[in-house]
Amino acid sequence: GENVEQHPSTLSVQEGDSAVIKCTYSDSASNYFPWYKQELGKGPQLIIDIRSNVGEKKDQRIAVTLNKTAKHFSLHITETQPEDSAVYFCAASMGGGTSYGKLTFGQGTILTVHP
Amino acid sequence: EPEVTQTPSHQVTQMGQEVILRCVPISNHLYFYWYRQILGQKVEFLVSFYNNEISEKSEIFDDQFSVERPDGSNFTLKIRSTKLEDSAMYFCASSEGTGREQYFGPGTRLTVT
Numbered sequence: 001g002e003n004v005e006q007h008p009s010t011l012s013v014q015e016g017d018s019a020v021i022k023c024t025y026s027d028s029a030s031n032y033f034p035w036y037k038q039e040l041g042k043g044p045q046l047i048i049d050i051r052s053n054v055g056e057k058k059d060q061r062i063a064v065t066l067n068k069t070a071k072h073f074s075l076h077i078t079e080t081q082p083e084d085s086a087v088y089f090c091a092a093s094m095g096g097g098t099s100y101g102k103l104t105f106g107q108g109t110i111l112t113v114h115p
Numbered sequence: 116e117p118e119v120t121q122t123p124s125h126q127v128t129q130m131g132q133e134v135i136l137r138c139v140p141i142s143n144h145l146y147f148y149w150y151r152q153i154l155g156q157k158v159e160f161l162v163s164f165y166n167n168e169i170s171e172k173s174e175i176f177d178d179q180f181s182v183e184r185p186d187g188s189n190f191t192l193k194i195r196s197t198k199l200e201d202s203a204m205y206f207c208a209s210s211e212g213t214g215r216e217q218y219f220g221p222g223t224r225l226t227v228t
Contacts, residue, residue, distance in 0.1 A: 032214045043119075043206050043219040044158065051214070089158060095214015100163040100170035101146055103208075103217060107157045 002027040004092050006106025013080050014114050021109045023090035024072040030092040033073045034103070035064060038087045047088075048075070051095075080113045087111070117141040119220035121207050127226045128197055136192045136223045138207030147190045148208040148217065149182065151175065158206065164190065197227045 003026040013019050025033075031052035036044035050057045050064045050073065057064050061080075066073040077084055087110050091103040120139045128134050140147050149161040162172040164182055179195045190209075194201055204224050208217040 034216065036219070043121075043221045046216055046218065049216060091158075093214060095212075100165055101210055101213035101215070101217065102148070102160045102163055102171055102173075103150070103158075104160065105158040 002030055002092055002094075002104040004090060004104050004106040006090050006109060008109060009107060010110045010112070012112045012114065015080060015082060017080055019075075019077045019080050019084070019111055019113075021075045021088055021090070021111070022072060023074070023092075023106050024070075025092040025104075026071065027092070027094070028068075028071065029094050030104075032093040032095045032101075033064070033066060034091050034093070035062075035075050036089045036091065038089060038108075044089060077111075080111075082113050082115050085111055085113045119207055119209055119218050121205075121220035121223050123223060124221065125224045125226070127228065130199060130227055131196050134194050134197055134225060136194075136205050136207075136225070138190045138192075138220055139188050140190055140207065140209030141218060142188070144209035144211055144218075146170075146210040146213065146215075146217075147182075147184070148210070149192045150206045150208060150219075152204045152206065152222075154203070161192075161205075194225075197225075199227050201225060202227045 006023045034049035038044045063076045090106040147164040152158045163170045181193045204222045206222045207220045210217045
């Protein structure tokens with residue numbers, strides 16, 4: 001089955017710096033890659049996603065890139081703010097066909113933004 | 116904005132007892148999921164549910180687990196005889212379709228003593 005690896009496990013940055021989190025996946029059939037932000041005591045919140053027919057997607061200060069050949073995708077947060085501090089999870093899924101959309105998650109990255 | 120809701124937020128039960136975790140998915144969604152997150156670990160898929168039947172389940176989802184959509188709005192996860200290792204956060208999620216955005220509820224923290 002699919003396996004998703006995520007790095008780094010912790011990331012500490014100064015406010016205003018950029019943060020990059022990287023994930024690799026194993027199953028070339030995966031075609032949907034969401035990123036979730038999880039704050040303490042809350043459920044994962046979808047912040048951005050990308051599909052395999054697109055190489056890059058941007059939404060204000062966050063962007064995601066996908067390299068299908070290398071089977072890796074990354075989350076980029078620019079101009080970080082203290083409220084960006086949270087745990088970030090990447091995930092992979094196969095949409096369509098015989099798949100029912102199961103998400104396989106990475107291990108998570110604890111992002112701390114220091115004021 | 117529509118959201119997934121879950122009750123209760125925290126459930127404490129004794130080993131061997133049955134628990135039912137409840138979820139109300141987003142109303143126009145067709146696919147429903149349960150995930151589990153043991154403290155400090157990654158989120159793990161348990162089961163997906165579509166068209167009133169289980170569509171996929173993980174090896175974690177053994178005979179002690181069951182899911183049901185008893186009416187048009189609720190989606191439940193039942194654990195028949197809880198074990199200590201069932202202690203975790205349980206998240207419900209829903210989606211309009213496969214390969215579409217999955218929205219998660221706030222979770223139920225299950226503590227088995």
